[in-house]
Amino acid sequence: MSQLNLMKPTDEKLYKKIDWQMLRRLLGYLRPYRRYIAYALTLAVISSALMPVRPVIFRWAIDDFVVTGNKQGLLGAVMLVFGVLAVSALLQFGLSYLMQWVGQKVLLDIRISVFRHIQQFALKVFDTTPVGRLITRVTNDVEALNELFSSGVVLMISDILLVTWIVGYMFMENWKLALLTILALPLLLTATSIFRKKVRAVYSKIRHEVATMNSFLNEYLTGISTVQLFSLQRAKFNRFDAVNARHRDYQRRSVLYYAVFFPVVEIISALALTVILWYSARNIFSGEMTIGLIVAFAQFVEMFFRPIRDLTEKYNTLQSAMAASERIFALLDDNRRIEDKPNAVEFGGLTDSIEFRNVDFSYDGRKSVLKNVSFTVKKGQTVAIVGATGAGKTSIINLLCRFYEFQGGDILFDGQSIRDFNQDSLRSRIALVLQDVFLFSRSAHENITMGNSQVSEQDVKNAATAIGADDFIERLPEKYNTQIRERGSNLSVGQKQLISFARALAINPDILILDEATSSVDAETEQLIEESIARLLKGRSSIVIAHRLSTVQRADVIIAMHQGEIREIGSHSELLAANGLYAKLYRYQYGISRRTAA
Ligand SMILES: Nc1ncnc2c1ncn2[C@@H]1O[C@H](COP(=O)(O)OP(=O)(O)O)[C@@H](O)[C@H]1O
Numbered sequence: 123m124s125q126l127n128l129m130k131p132t133d134e135k136l137y138k139k140i141d142w143q144m145l146r147r148l149l150g151y152l153r154p155y156r157r158y159i160a161y162a163l164t165l166a167v168i169s170s171a172l173m174p175v176r177p178v179i180f181r182w183a184i185d186d187f188v189v190t191g192n193k194q195g196l197l198g199a200v201m202l203v204f205g206v207l208a209v210s211a212l213l214q215f216g217l218s219y220l221m222q223w224v225g226q227k228v229l230l231d232i233r234i235s236v237f238r239h240i241q242q243f244a245l246k247v248f249d250t251t252p253v254g255r256l257i258t259r260v261t262n263d264v265e266a267l268n269e270l271f272s273s274g275v276v277l278m279i280s281d282i283l284l285v286t287w288i289v290g291y292m293f294m295e296n297w298k299l300a301l302l303t304i305l306a307l308p309l310l311l312t313a314t315s316i317f318r319k320k321v322r323a324v325y326s327k328i329r330h331e332v333a334t335m336n337s338f339l340n341e342y343l344t345g346i347s348t349v350q351l352f353s354l355q356r357a358k359f360n361r362f363d364a365v366n367a368r369h370r371d372y373q374r375r376s377v378l379y380y381a382v383f384f385p386v387v388e389i390i391s392a393l394a395l396t397v398i399l400w401y402s403a404r405n406i407f408s409g410e411m412t413i414g415l416i417v418a419f420a421q422f423v424e425m426f427f428r429p430i431r432d433l434t435e436k437y438n439t440l441q442s443a444m445a446a447s448e449r450i451f452a453l454l455d456d457n458r459r460i461e462d463k464p465n466a467v468e469f470g471g472l473t474d475s476i477e478f479r480n481v482d483f484s485y486d487g488r489k490s491v492l493k494n495v496s497f498t499v500k501k502g503q504t505v506a507i508v509g510a511t512g513a514g515k516t517s518i519i520n521l522l523c524r525f526y527e528f529q530g531g532d533i534l535f536d537g538q539s540i541r542d543f544n545q546d547s548l549r550s551r552i553a554l555v556l557q558d559v560f561l562f563s564r565s566a567h568e569n570i571t572m573g574n575s576q577v578s579e580q581d582v583k584n585a586a587t588a589i590g591a592d593d594f595i596e597r598l599p600e601k602y603n604t605q606i607r608e609r610g611s612n613l614s615v616g617q618k619q620l621i622s623f624a625r626a627l628a629i630n631p632d633i634l635i636l637d638e639a640t641s642s643v644d645a646e647t648e649q650l651i652e653e654s655i656a657r658l659l660k661g662r663s664s665i666v667i668a669h670r671l672s673t674v675q676r677a678d679v680i681i682a683m684h685q686g687e688i689r690e691i692g693s694h695s696e697l698l699a700a701n702g703l704y705a706k707l708y709r710y711q712y713g714i715s716r717r718t719a720a
């Protein structure tokens with residue numbers, strides 16, 4: 123269920139009712155700040171009680187001083203009104219400052235917990251969830267909670283308090299007029315309820331379009347070069363334009379609803395006021411009512427309608443917060459991650475061997491990717507894996523790094539199952555160099571250390587020199603401190619690859635894995651780094667997957683794979699002699715290179 127929500131979160135459901143359980147969970151985030159919430163609520167109670175005091179003073183001032191011409195008394199009353207206004211302004215300031223402050227703190231807490239959770243997801247989750255969607259969770263969805271936390275909760279309570287206070291005061295002043303005012307309520311509630319439904323529906327559509335826009339932009343901008351290459355700008359633009367147009371139309375509709383709703387509330391309140399005027403005018407001559415009372419009720423009516431109107435808006439805030447939090451909680455409840463065992467042991471380094479024992483693996487539980495795979499890498503050995511694209515070479519590496527959980531057999535480090543080890547300690551001993559190098563927008567230095575404080579400046583320099591990256595890094599504008607732009611766009615593919623080799627070497631790993639690491643550098647560069655790679659591999663337990671069989675030839679053991687199964691294991695000469703899959707691959711490549719050379 124939670125998985126489903128994560129996959130299709132844009133089809134949000136409309137909340138007809140308040141989901142109390144979810145609201146409780148949401149409000150749980152306020153718990154660390156309950157002391158401040160208590161302060162805020164105290165302020166809310168006082169400030170809402172002060173509001174209806176003003177009409178009462180007005181009534182008193184008009185009837186007792188204005189009518190009798192008592193200037194002294196009037197001055198006193200005016201001062202009192204100012205005093206009340208000043209105090210209530212101060213309370214309002216304190217209230218909104220406090221709530222905004224708490225709200226931002228809570229948002230930060232939620233955002234961090236969502237981000238932390240995403241980071242711990244198994245890679246499997248990323249295979250099936252668009253990144254744009256995960257970004258929407260951390261940004262937009264959390265933002266949708268902003269209003270709820272920063273003003274919603276407390277203001278809603280203070281609005282309810284205010285309405286209660288006003289009703290109380292009205293009845294204290296004159297119960298007949300109070301009843302007349304309240305008579306307008308059904309009308310107001312009907313208008314409110316229609317408005318609420320309309321706005322809720324349109325807001326849900328707006329959020330849907332925003333999420334679509336995010337996913338679209340993420341994919342489009344990530345693949346911008348492909349888009350330009352295939353001149354898809356026009357087509358993609360049209361698609362974006364369509365999403366945008368829908369978004370605009372929904373926004374416009376929501377504006378329309380508001381533009382209608384507010385005047386309607388004004389009209390209802392004017393209507394109520396008219397009725398009160400009409401009714402009291404008849405009673406004023408009999409002396410039952412006074413001018414002061416009429417003025418006071420005119421203010422009461424206005425005061426009474428405002429919080430009810432605001433509550434309607436707050437209710438919408440609550441609605442979108444619900445929708446957003448449902449998606450956030452679905453993400454937080456999604457526990458697809460690879461957990462360490464409670465008694466997981468630290469991986470202290472390889473002493474004997476890595477063994478794959480009858481490993482079966484499938485990414486999706488349907489299509490078998492590795493079938494009964496068994497092989498051993500002795501400490502210090504270089505094992506090469508060859509095979510056609512899709513044979514399952516990278517999948518072996520994915521399991522070795524424990525990126526995915528496998529279904530059958532076991533992977534053993536010095537005889538102990540990979541599942542017994544603490545993942546971090548295991549991965550810290552493995553260096554992985556891929557064809558697709560990922561560089562972060564940090565300095566060259568940081569891209570080599572990868573935040574590992576145990577890698578010294580000298581280690582970085584040594585590693586870069588050994589791999590032949592030092593030369594070009596020294597020629598960068600700020601040498602090792604040069605900022606690498608996002609995804610390394612200011613470096614050539616070969617330079618990026620060299621940095622990734624230096625990154626692998628700098629931590630002096632126990633186990634080194636190269637997955638088509640030299641496929642994207644040109645033959646000349648490959649020649650240049652071949653020696654460094656040989657040095658990198660020497661005496662280090664390593665697994666090498668390479669297109670070019672020249673790198674493979676020198677390996678101690680070669681594994682030839684075909685469609686998820688191991689076909690052959692042996693040395694270069696053994697496998698050539700066996701004249702099987704490897705020999706075929708070798709001859710094929712040799713044949714091609716001879717033909718291109720000719
Ligand atoms: N993340 C993934 N999710 C589902 N299937 C995958 C994933 N990665 C690879 N596969 C499938 O697993 C098979 C083996 O892929 P892979 O190990 O990457 O092959 P190789 O590295 O030998 O080219 C392929 O059929 C591929 O389609």
Ligand SMILES: [Mg+2]
Nearest residue numbers: 515516517637
């Ligand atoms: Mg691969």
